Amino acid sequence: MATRTDAPTRREQILKEAARLFAERGFHGVGVDEIGAAVGISGPGLYRHFAGKDAMLAELLVGISGQLLTGAKRRLQEADGVASEAVLDSLIEGHIDFALDDRPLITLHDRELDRLRDSDRKLVRQLQRQYVELWVEVLREVYPGLAEPAARSAVHSVFGLLNSTPHLGRPGSLPGRGATAQLLHRMARGAFAAAGTQ
Amino acid sequence: MATRTDAPTRREQILKEAARLFAERGFHGVGVDEIGAAVGISGPGLYRHFAGKDAMLAELLVGISGQLLTGAKRRLQEADGVASEAVLDSLIEGHIDFALDDRPLITLHDRELDRLRDSDRKLVRQLQRQYVELWVEVLREVYPGLAEPAARSAVHSVFGLLNSTPHLGRPGSLPGRGATAQLLHRMARGAFAAAGTQ
DNA sequence: CAGGGAGGTTAGCGGTCGTTAACCTGAAGG
DNA sequence: CCTTCAGGTTAACGACCGCTAACCTCCCTG
Numbered sequence: 001m002a003t004r005t006d007a008p009t010r011r012e013q014i015l016k017e018a019a020r021l022f023a024e025r026g027f028h029g030v031g032v033d034e035i036g037a038a039v040g041i042s043g044p045g046l047y048r049h050f051a052g053k054d055a056m057l058a059e060l061l062v063g064i065s066g067q068l069l070t071g072a073k074r075r076l077q078e079a080d081g082v083a084s085e086a087v088l089d090s091l092i093e094g095h096i097d098f099a100l101d102d103r104p105l106i107t108l109h110d111r112e113l114d115r116l117r118d119s120d121r122k123l124v125r126q127l128q129r130q131y132v133e134l135w136v137e138v139l140r141e142v143y144p145g146l147a148e149p150a151a152r153s154a155v156h157s158v159f160g161l162l163n164s165t166p167h168l169g170r171p172g173s174l175p176g177r178g179a180t181a182q183l184l185h186r187m188a189r190g191a192f193a194a195a196g197t198q
Numbered sequence: 199m200a201t202r203t204d205a206p207t208r209r210e211q212i213l214k215e216a217a218r219l220f221a222e223r224g225f226h227g228v229g230v231d232e233i234g235a236a237v238g239i240s241g242p243g244l245y246r247h248f249a250g251k252d253a254m255l256a257e258l259l260v261g262i263s264g265q266l267l268t269g270a271k272r273r274l275q276e277a278d279g280v281a282s283e284a285v286l287d288s289l290i291e292g293h294i295d296f297a298l299d300d301r302p303l304i305t306l307h308d309r310e311l312d313r314l315r316d317s318d319r320k321l322v323r324q325l326q327r328q329y330v331e332l333w334v335e336v337l338r339e340v341y342p343g344l345a346e347p348a349a350r351s352a353v354h355s356v357f358g359l360l361n362s363t364p365h366l367g368r369p370g371s372l373p374g375r376g377a378t379a380q381l382l383h384r385m386a387r388g389a390f391a392a393a394g395t396q
Numbered sequence: 397c398a399g400g401g402a403g404g405t406t407a408g409c410g411g412t413c414g415t416t417a418a419c420c421t422g423a424a425g426g
Numbered sequence: 427c428c429t430t431c432a433g434g435t436t437a438a439c440g441a442c443c444g445c446t447a448a449c450c451t452c453c454c455t456g
Binding site: 024025026110111114115149154157159160161164168174175180184187188192193195198 | 222223224225226227308309310312313345347348351352354355356357358359360361362365366372373377378381382384385386387388389390391392393396
């Protein structure tokens with residue numbers, strides 16, 4: 001884990017605030033002036049850092065999809081030779097960490113995809129598909145009887161389950177991050193088990 | 199089941215098309231001219247049927263929440279004296295039917311709530327909360343060991359699982375409606391079981 | 397110390413969008 | 427047969443929004 005200690009760049013500040021605002025009010029519901037104000041500059045000032053409002057969304061969505069995929073690939077590589085069950089657990093854990101720590105991004109991820117330029121959307125879709133296929137492979141190792149279409153549906157459904165964290169109330173009304181993560185993990189495994197047996 | 203056989207009113211046509219468009223491109227991403235064109239009239243023509251664009255969204259969201267709650271109450275009443283397990287199954291079945299048959303509405307339901315006027319949003323939230331509480335009660339009858347906060351989290355998560363249907367590809371690439379419904383049902387039960395035991 | 401680029405500012409343009417105004421039309425009712 | 431009204435139409439207004447233009451001000455560097 002290469003933890004960042006240096007201060008975030010202006011670009012990163014902007015992306016973070018833009019993600020929050022987009023998640024709260026939707027891409028079209030947020031003006032560039034608001035995004036600028038959130039980082040203490042005027043709206044047009046943003047154009048020193050991004051080609052346009054679309055470019056911010058694109059960078060966010062490509063970034064999320066890429067991060068998820070990269071993280072999953074790393075987990076798979078690290079767990080070479082390990083039991084499939086443990087790999088599946090590792091994938092679930094990674095996704096939960098992401099869902100709990102980057103709620104706005106998780107929200108955007110499946111909500112504003114259609115607002116992207118064609119080329120960006122295709123890229124994001126491709127990354128997402130790879131991520132799903134990776135899960136499907138591991139899942140079918142754990143449950144060999146599971147047909148591929150059913151496995152894909154099961155993976156999408158568990159993503160829906162894990163990505164429900166934004167609906168779980170503000171962080172604080174929850175029983176605590178650890179307990180929530182454990183609950184989600186158990187439920188995901190339970191859902192997969194129910195999909196894979198019978 | 200009081201199946202409608204008469205032709206849909208103009209209002210209903212508009213609501214249906216508006217729901218589809220809002221789900222596809224977001225509330226702010228759709229213009230009134232487009233909604234009008236979808237039912238064969240001009241944009242301003244809509245104002246003979248609705249006070250404004252906001253009013254369409256409000257009616258959609260209030261309608262969804264009300265329908266879900268009403269359906270759930272009916273199911274609970276019909277199943278008086280029946281085992282809690284069967285009641286839970288009935289709730290799940292009802293929610294799945296809704297998610298599979300009214301995908302655009304399911305999408306809107308948790309996506310565009312913040313675009314509502316304060317009073318409408320409060321109403322929708324109240325209906326949603328009642329719906330959740332109803333599930334929580336039944337769930338805790340089936341799994342008495344489950345604490346209330348955990349039960350609420352579990353219910354929200356299972357909603358996320360069931361509401362993932364829009365991500366499962368167009369209806370046709372699926373293994374068939376019946377099979378999909380069964381898979382979702384099994385996974386929901388599996389997730390609840392995992393939440394409720396240990 | 398000159399100069400140049402990075403990173404701001406404000407003013408304003410062009411387009412879009414929700415909404416209103418004014419007008420039209422066909423069918424129903426007395 | 428005249429009236430009324432539900433349900434349309436087009437034109438246009440005002441607001442907002444993304445983006446560009448033009449300008450300013452540090453700070454770094456040769």
